[in-house]
Structures are given as C-alpha cells and as structure tokens.
Amino acid sequence: MTQSPFAGSPLRVGVVGLGVMGKNHARVLAELPGVTLAGVADPDAAQVDFVTSRLGCPGFASLEALMDAGIDALTIAAPTQLHTPIALAAIARGIHVLVEKPIAQSVEEGRRIIDAAERAGVTLMVGHVERFNPAVQSIRQAIADDDILSIQITRVGPFPPRMSDIGVVIDLAVHDIDLIRWFTGSEIAEIQPQTNSIHAEREDIALLQFRTASGVLAHINTNWLTPFKARTVHVATRNKYITGDLITRQVTECFDYKPDGSYSMRHLSVAYAEPLRAELVAFIDSVRTGKAPVTGGADGLASLDIAMRCLGERAAPAVQPKLVAGGRG
Numbered sequence: 001m002t003q004s005p006f007a008g009s010p011l012r013v014g015v016v017g018l019g020v021m022g023k024n025h026a027r028v029l030a031e032l033p034g035v036t037l038a039g040v041a042d043p044d045a046a047q048v049d050f051v052t053s054r055l056g057c058p059g060f061a062s063l064e065a066l067m068d069a070g071i072d073a074l075t076i077a078a079p080t081q082l083h084t085p086i087a088l089a090a091i092a093r094g095i096h097v098l099v100e101k102p103i104a105q106s107v108e109e110g111r112r113i114i115d116a117a118e119r120a121g122v123t124l125m126v127g128h129v130e131r132f133n134p135a136v137q138s139i140r141q142a143i144a145d146d147d148i149l150s151i152q153i154t155r156v157g158p159f160p161p162r163m164s165d166i167g168v169v170i171d172l173a174v175h176d177i178d179l180i181r182w183f184t185g186s187e188i189a190e191i192q193p194q195t196n197s198i199h200a201e202r203e204d205i206a207l208l209q210f211r212t213a214s215g216v217l218a219h220i221n222t223n224w225l226t227p228f229k230a231r232t233v234h235v236a237t238r239n240k241y242i243t244g245d246l247i248t249r250q251v252t253e254c255f256d257y258k259p260d261g262s263y264s265m266r267h268l269s270v271a272y273a274e275p276l277r278a279e280l281v282a283f284i285d286s287v288r289t290g291k292a293p294v295t296g297g298a299d300g301l302a303s304l305d306i307a308m309r310c311l312g313e314r315a316a317p318a319v320q321p322k323l324v325a326g327g328r329g
C-alpha cells in the first residue's frame with residue numbers, strides 16, 4: 001500500500017478570498033487537527049488584517065504570494081467569477097483544491113477545472129455544504145429505503161448587497177439542484193423554469209420545476225425578495241411525508257396514514273455538527289487518502305449545468321458525475 005505524502009505531518013492549507021465565506025473557512029481550518037492554516041490571501045488588506053489578527057496566520061495580498069509560501073491544499077472562497085483562474089493557477093502547481101459552489105461561472109469553465117485537476121492528479125472538491133447539514137442528512141436517511149414521489153425546496157431571503165452579476169439560480173438554487181440529485185440518486189431529465197428580475201440585473205426570483213430520470217417531481221422556490229431567510233425541504237414518499245427546516249434543523253416525519261385521515265408524527269433526531277467543518281474534514285480526508293470527494297468536480301458541474309439550463313444557457317457536461325450512494329454527506 002502506498003503511503004500518503006502527508007502521513008504524520010500537518011497538511012498546509014491556504015484560503016483565498018476572505019469575505020463572508022472565506023473568513024469561516026479560515027476559522028474552521030485554524031482549529032482542525034492535522035491541519036496548519038499556512039496563510040490567507042485577499043487583495044483587500046482590511047480583510048487580510050481581520051483574519052490574521054484573529055487567527056495569527058500569515059496573510060498575503062495575492063494568490064501567488066500565498067502559493068509561494070508553500071501550501072498543499074487551497075480553499076477558494078473568492079467571487080464565483082474568479083473560481084476558474086484561481087483554481088487553474090493552484091492546480092498548475094500541484095495544489096489540491098476545494099472550490100466554493102458553484103464550481104465556476106459557466107459549464108465550460110467548470111469542465112476546464114475538472115480536466116486540469118484530473119491531469120494533475122490533485123483532489124478537486126466543490127463546496128456543496130448542504131450535503132453536510134445534519135438536517136439534510138437526517139432527511140436523506142429517512143427517505144433512503146422509500147419510493148420518493150416529490151421534493152419541494154424553499155430557499156429565500158433578502159437581497160445580498162455583495163451580489164454582482166450572479167443571479168439567484170446560480171447562487172442559491174444550485175444548492176437545491178444538488179440536493180435533488182443527491183436525494184434521488186438520479187439526474188434531472190426535464191426542466192420547467194420561471195425566472196424574473198425585479199430589483200437586480202440578473203434574476204432575483206425563480207420557480208423551478210423538474211422531473212428526474214427516475215420520475216421524481218421536484219420544485220425549487222428561491223428568491224431575494226423575502227425579508228427573512230427561510231430554507232425548508234418537503235419530501236413525499238410512498239409511505240411518509242418529511243418536512244425539514246435547514247436553519248432550525250427540525251425534521252418531522254408523518255407516517256402511518258389511516259383511511260379516516262389520521263396519521264402519526266414524530267421528530268427525527270438530527271446530529272449536532274457545523275456543516276462547513278464537516279465539509280472541510282471530508283476535503284482534508286480526500287487529500288490525505290486520495291479517496292474521491294463526496295462532492296467532486298463532476299457533481300458540481302452537473303448541478304451548475306442544470307442551473308444554466310434553467311437560465312437558457314445550455315451546455316451539457318461531458319463528465320458523468322458519480323452519485324455517491326450512502327456517502328459521508
């Protein structure tokens with residue numbers, strides 16, 4: 001058996017892009033056993049100062065300087081438009097990469113990242129963090145042995161001021177497209193999208209309907225027009241109806257329907273875990289062991305492709321994703 005090049009030594013990991021998400025990446029990585037937060041990079045000096053002053057790690061103004069400091073792996077939390085050039089530059093230096101969702105701003109760019117990672121033999125993971133949400137895992141476990149009939153997901157909230165030219169479908173619905181593919185273990189075969197732009201240049205409201213190849217009907221309601229954040233999942237199976245709140249992490253199952261209309265209800269147990277921590281632990285494990293990540297490039301690309309098709313920007317992925325049955329997520 002070949003030994004991991006990192007056996008016994010801490011993995012040197014860097015973070016590029018220190019906004020809302022990157023700050024969390026850095027915080028979690030700084031606490032992970034077997035990991036050294038080797039540095040963080042952002043052209044905005046205030047962001048670098050914020051992180052380095054709290055975590056005591058080296059800070060850099062550019063990706064090049066961070067990579068010159070010597071890193072084994074990089075998490076990319078820069079704006080989506082920059083995922084491709086950053087990922088390609090890291091991969092070219094043999095650095096393992098976790099790129100935030102969506103994998104890239106276009107299917108073509110996503111495919112370039114995947115091809116480069118395959119050629120270089122480095123780990124490529126896409127940050128579809130909802131697969132690591134304990135409430136999502138509880139729902140998936142509850143429906144695992146049943147015949148899924150329909151899935152309904154709501155992901156709404158106020159308009160994020162930082163958002164530039166990425167709309168709600170690529171930014172938010174891509175999470176739920178990934179969940180629908182993961183819950184059903186099937187690819188989305190038919191799409192009926194309705195989108196509109198009320199306040200933004202790109203779409204800020206979308207109602208998306210799907211039919212998977214396995215025949216499941218699914219619906220995503222997403223927008224940036226709601227004054228509060230809500231994330232709910234409803235799944236109807238042949239024998240149960242599951243409702244899950246991904247924020248409060250309460251998951252409820254209705255079952256044992258009777259002819260008189262009565263039924264039983266129970267709350268399902270949901271583990272306590274920070275999804276981002278679980279995701280980063282899984283990434284580190286893939287880097288160390290060479291095991292395929294739970295959400296690899298092909299999965300990220302397949303979900304992005306469906307999101308693009310909802311916007312009428314079609315291009316089928318050449319890479320077939322492997323839907324991990326019973327995976328860690």
Ligand SMILES: NC(=O)c1ccc[n+]([C@@H]2O[C@H](COP(=O)([O-])OP(=O)(O)OC[C@H]3O[C@@H](n4cnc5c(N)ncnc54)[C@H](O)[C@@H]3O)[C@@H](O)[C@H]2O)c1
Pocket residue numbers: 016017018019020021022041042043044047063076077078079080082100101102127128129162171
């Ligand atoms: N998994 C999730 O649930 C989740 C949630 C939010 C955001 N995201 C993803 O994370 C990424 C970042 O989103 P965010 O909300 O943190 O954005 P943000 O705007 O808060 O932060 C982006 C950061 O990148 C920095 N940056 C700009 N140009 C750069 C460059 N050339 N090199 C390095 N850094 C650069 C900016 O200065 C800023 O600090 C996006 O791809 C987004 O889709 C994922």
